[in-house]
Amino acid sequence: MRSDGIVTAPLNDTRAEVGELPDIGRREAGGWAVPTAAVLVLALLPLVLSPYAQDVVVRIAIYAVFALSLELLVGATGLVSLGHAAFLGIGAYAAVMGSGESGASLFFLVPIALAIAAAYALCVGLLSLRTRGVYFIMVTLAFAQMAYFVFHDTKVGGGSDGIFLYVKPVMQIAGTTVLDLANRAHFYYAVLVVLAATYAFIALLLGSRFGHALAGIRVNEQRMRAAGFSTTPYKLAAFVIAGALAGLAGLLLAVKDGGVNPELLSWHTSGEVLLMIILGGIGSLRGAVIGAIAFTLLKEACQSEALLGPLASHWQLTLGLVIIGFVAALPRGLIGLVERVRQVGAPRG
Amino acid sequence: MADASPTASTAATGTPLLSARGLGRRFGGLAAVDDVSIDLAVGQIHAVIGTNGAGKSTLVNMLSGELAPSAGSVHFAGHDVTRWPQPRRARAGLGRSYQRTTLFPEFSLAENCRLAAQAGAPRPWRFWERASADRAGLATALRVLAEAGLAADAERVAGTLSHGGKRQLEIAMCLATAPQALLLDEPLAGMGAEETGRMLALLTTLKATHAILLVEHDMDAVFKVADRVTVMVNGQVIASDVPERIRTDRAVQIAYLGDEAPTLAAGAAALLPEGAGPALGRPGGRPR
Numbered sequence: 100m101r102s103d104g105i106v107t108a109p110l111n112d113t114r115a116e117v118g119e120l121p122d123i124g125r126r127e128a129g130g131w132a133v134p135t136a137a138v139l140v141l142a143l144l145p146l147v148l149s150p151y152a153q154d155v156v157v158r159i160a161i162y163a164v165f166a167l168s169l170e171l172l173v174g175a176t177g178l179v180s181l182g183h184a185a186f187l188g189i190g191a192y193a194a195v196m197g198s199g200e201s202g203a204s205l206f207f208l209v210p211i212a213l214a215i216a217a218a219y220a221l222c223v224g225l226l227s228l229r230t231r232g233v234y235f236i237m238v239t240l241a242f243a244q245m246a247y248f249v250f251h252d253t254k255v256g257g258g259s260d261g262i263f264l265y266v267k268p269v270m271q272i273a274g275t276t277v278l279d280l281a282n283r284a285h286f287y288y289a290v291l292v293v294l295a296a297t298y299a300f301i302a303l304l305l306g307s308r309f310g311h312a313l314a315g316i317r318v319n320e321q322r323m324r325a326a327g328f329s330t331t332p333y334k335l336a337a338f339v340i341a342g343a344l345a346g347l348a349g350l351l352l353a354v355k356d357g358g359v360n361p362e363l364l365s366w367h368t369s370g371e372v373l374l375m376i377i378l379g380g381i382g383s384l385r386g387a388v389i390g391a392i393a394f395t396l397l398k399e400a401c402q403s404e405a406l407l408g409p410l411a412s413h414w415q416l417t418l419g420l421v422i423i424g425f426v427a428a429l430p431r432g433l434i435g436l437v438e439r440v441r442q443v444g445a446p447r448g
Numbered sequence: 449m450a451d452a453s454p455t456a457s458t459a460a461t462g463t464p465l466l467s468a469r470g471l472g473r474r475f476g477g478l479a480a481v482d483d484v485s486i487d488l489a490v491g492q493i494h495a496v497i498g499t500n501g502a503g504k505s506t507l508v509n510m511l512s513g514e515l516a517p518s519a520g521s522v523h524f525a526g527h528d529v530t531r532w533p534q535p536r537r538a539r540a541g542l543g544r545s546y547q548r549t550t551l552f553p554e555f556s557l558a559e560n561c562r563l564a565a566q567a568g569a570p571r572p573w574r575f576w577e578r579a580s581a582d583r584a585g586l587a588t589a590l591r592v593l594a595e596a597g598l599a600a601d602a603e604r605v606a607g608t609l610s611h612g613g614k615r616q617l618e619i620a621m622c623l624a625t626a627p628q629a630l631l632l633d634e635p636l637a638g639m640g641a642e643e644t645g646r647m648l649a650l651l652t653t654l655k656a657t658h659a660i661l662l663v664e665h666d667m668d669a670v671f672k673v674a675d676r677v678t679v680m681v682n683g684q685v686i687a688s689d690v691p692e693r694i695r696t697d698r699a700v701q702i703a704y705l706g707d708e709a710p711t712l713a714a715g716a717a718a719l720l721p722e723g724a725g726p727a728l729g730r731p732g733g734r735p736r
Contacts, residue, residue, distance in 0.1 A: 300575075309572040311579040315552060315563050322550045325512065326625050327538030327567030336572065 133385070134302075138295045145287055154355075155399065157287055160294045161351045163391035166375040167297050168344035170387040173376060175305055176337045177317030181236045181369050182223070182243030183345055188364030189246060190216040190346025191353035192256050195264045202266025205278065208350060216346020217339050219246070224338035228331055243369055251361040261360025264353055280354050290351055294388075297344055302384055304340070313337055378425060380432025389433045397421055464489050464523075465659040466511065466542070466629045471520035473506055480506040482683040483520070488629055488659035493651060495662045495670045498680035499703070504663045505547065507680070508631050511661070512544040513537040525628060539567060543627030547634045547663075549614045553607030557598055557617055560606050561589035564624040588624055595653075596620035597646060612643030619650065629659040636666045648673050671695070679703065 141160070145153055165187055172178045190212040197203055197211045227238040250256040267286075270278035280286045304310050315323045316330050323330050353359050362368070371394065379390020400406055401414040401421065410417060429436050464487035473481045481503040488494050496504050509515035511522060513534035521530045529537050538544075551560050562579075565588040571577075580586075593599050596616045601609070606617060615635055622630060635651075636644050644666070651660060651673055664670050670677065671691050678688040681703045687694055694700055 304575045306578050306580075307572075307575045308566055308570065308577070308579045308582060309575050311559070311563055312566065312570065312572060314555075318552045318554065319550055321514075322546070322552070322621075323563075323567075324514075324534045325538055325544050325546070325550075326564040326621065327535050328570065329533070329535040333572065 134295075134298055137388075138291065141291050141294075142288070145284060150283065153283065153287055155395070157290050157355060159392050159395045160290045161348050161355060162372070162375065162395055163388045164294050164297045164351070165345055165348040165372050166379070166387040166391040167301055167384060168341045168348065169372050170376050170381070170384060171301055171304070171337055171344070172341045173373070174382045174387070175301075175310065175317065176313045176334060178228075178334060178338065179236055179373075180239040180338075180341075181366065181373065182239035182241070183341070183372055184364050184366065184368035185223070185243035185246040186216045186220055186342040186345035187349040187352065187368065187372075188250070188359070188361070189219050190349025191359040191363050192250065192262075192349075193346065194268070194350040194353045195262050195359050196256065198264060198266065198268055200265050203268055205268045205270040205280075208268050209347070212346045212350040213343045216349065217343035220339045220342025221335070224335045224342070228334050228338065240366060240369070243364060243366060247361055247364040247366075250364060256359065256361070259361060261358055263358040264356075267354055267357075286354065290355075293347065293351060297347070298384060298388070301344075305384075309333070309336070374422060378422060378432060380429075380434030383432075383434045385437075386432050386434035389437075393425075393433055394422075466522070466524045466661075468507075468511060468522045469520055471507065471510055471517050471522070473503075473510060473515060474518045479683050481510065481517075484680070484683075484685050485520075486511075486661075486678060486685075486688070488661050490628070490657065490659045491655060492675045493655050493660045493662050493673050494676045494678065495664060495674035496678045496680060497664065497667070497670055501682075502680040503683040504680055505633060506683075508544065508633050508661070508663055512542060512631050535567075538625060538627075541626065541628035542631070543622040543625050543629065544631040545615075545618045545622050545633060545635055547637060549611075549618060551606050551614060551617050551621060553605070555606055556603050557593055557606055557609075557620075558586060558589045558602040560617060561592050561620050561624040562586050564621040565589060565592075565626075567625055588626075592620045592623040593617075595623060596650060610643075612639050612647075615639060615643070615647065616650070619647075623654075627658065629661070630654065631661045631663075633663045634665060635662070636664055636669055644669060 141156070144156060148156065165183075168186075169180065169183045172180050172183070193212045193215040194208050197208050223239065223242045227235055227242065230238050250261075251259050256262055267279070267281040269276050269280065278285050278289060280289060305313070312323065312328060312333050315328070316333055320330050349363065352363065375390035375394045376387045377390070378393050379388065380386030398414070398418055401418040402411055404411040407414075407417065425433075431438075466488040467486070469485050471481055471484045471486075472479065484503075484507055486494070486496070486507070496507065498504050506515065510517045513529070513532055513536070517530065521528060523529065524537065524540065524542055527540065529540070529542075532540070552563070555563065562582060562585040565585045566579075566582065569584065590599070590602060593602050596619050598613065598616055598620060601613070606614070609617060615637075619630075619632070619635060622632075632651075636647055639647065648669055651662070654660060655673075655675075662670070662674065674691055676688065677691050677694040679686050679694060679697075679700050686699045686703055687697045689697065
């Protein structure tokens with residue numbers, strides 16, 4: 100994020116200069132340089148990576164979008180949701196069902212996925228935000244399970260088998276196809292653009308007055324109300340934005356997997372994305388992205404028979420133990436490790 | 449988002465800016481506050497004293513809107529605000545500080561105050577605009593920090609302040625919301641003599657432009673700055689008068705010292721020792 104808070108112009112006559120104000124504790128070293136460099140590296144990766152490895156990168160990038168959306172809730176606003184997969188799944192189902200058997204344009208599918216996920220988030224948020232703490236966790240979980248069973252036990256979305264996405268969406272401008280998600284390279288760069296845009300959007304949001312108000316609510320909601328903030332609309336807005344972005348990630352995931360099934364909405368998925376941001380370090384956007392990378396790679400490694408032999412069929416056990424180890428050793432997540440290394444490397448000052 | 453900005457003429461001392469009538473709050477069978485009426489006017493510090501559990505904090509919570517009263521009404525600046533939620537009352541000019549320090553420890557002092565000031569001009573949809581570009585808010589922040597005597601520490605992280613400093617910041621944040629009335633819940637708790645002196649000087653200055661409710665246990669301080677004192681016992685007001693008369697009020701002495709208070713003179717002396725006596729700062733006297 101850009102290091103902000105520098106105020107040098109005269110402010111009335113109180114004090115001419117305020118220098119750099121220590122802002123909200125969310126300023127990350129290096130400003131925009133690190134994320135920009137990361138995007139450039141990702142853009143060049145297809146030149147050297149195998150198609151399989153590119154697939155892994157795409158999956159990680161989609162999960163990173165999902166994790167960033169949850170970070171807006173958990174890290175920025177202090178709302179721990181254990182039902183975030185519902186929005187991912189609903190976005191995915193909206194995309195697949197909207198595309199039908201003949202396919203559809205992204206100009207139609209993206210707004211549809213965003214809007215339906217946002218609408219469900221609005222309903223869930225309106226009800227769940229009446230509760231706090233562990234009750235909020237349970238209510239969000241309950242709403243996600245409800246959505247899961249609707250898709251699992253009814254014929255709405257093809258039941259427990261889900262639905263195939265027959266034709267991958269395209270984007271056409273004036274009759275020419277500018278983006279065809281069936282094309283591997285097109286899809287790769289489309290996902291990369293969505294990830295970069297999501298990161299930039301949330302970073303911008305957190306640095307704005309809205310973001311500072313969310314931070315205030317996270318730290319001390321009572322004080323915010325006493326100052327005159329109606330805090331519920333703020334929390335609801337964060338909840339809806341997070342839900343919509345998760346829906347966008349769902350659309351990408353449906354395109355990538357060529358279909359949807361109810362497991363996308365299961366509480367396992369909600370738990371996994373929560374683990375991603377915990378693993379990466381709550382309170383940092385980079386942490387959410389690093390967490391998505393680390394979790395996906397760890398899961399991949401634990402499921403690999405080449406690496407672990409017969410143990411691979413019990414990957415949940417090994418993955419669980421590895422994550423417990425990580426969290427015990429790095430209470431502030433992997434991003435905390437990065438900061439520690441930087442502090443050791445940098446001269447004391 | 450600005451609600452009904454109060455336009456009532458509040459400058460005239462004597463016209464109450466905030467007035468509560470017959471306020472009551474029951475928690476189950478317990479009447480925490482019972483039929484309390486209180487007026488606040490600009491130019492006046494109205495102190496509320498009473499034993500622990502007398503209902504002072506419940507009263508403040510009902511005035512600020514954090515707690516809905518079971519009975520009675522609250523009028524503020526010409527509006528019936530009884531049903532207004534706290535944020536709306538706050539935007540209308542009713543500020544409060546908390547007994548426990550409630551500031552945002554990771555933010556700078558200036559950001560603490562700027563964020564409080566933001567409530568008056570939230571503009572949450574302008575997500576592309578940096579919060580640090582909120583010049584009006586920052587100017588307000590620096591002004592209120594200067595008023596509260598914290599100008600030199602604007603860039604400091606709030607969590608590193610001394611206890612007294614945090615209490616001052618609490619007041620500054622309250623001022624940042626441009627309130628007309630201040631509800632201060634034990635602003636002097638845990639403060640040293642020097643810090644107390646500074647805070648009392650600040651309150652005396654603020655009194656000229658604000659209506660102030662001061663809930664406090666420090667009797668010396670109360671009788672030094674208060675223009676009016678209300679004494680609460682068991683959720684009820686047993687006396688409300690100018691400090692001189694409260695000092696000699698028989699009901700107050702009984703409430704604080706018990707029935708067998710030897711004599712009026714001795715009781716008054718024990719209740720309000722000139723200069724010190726924190727032993728009586730938190731009286732645990734029996735009710736009538």
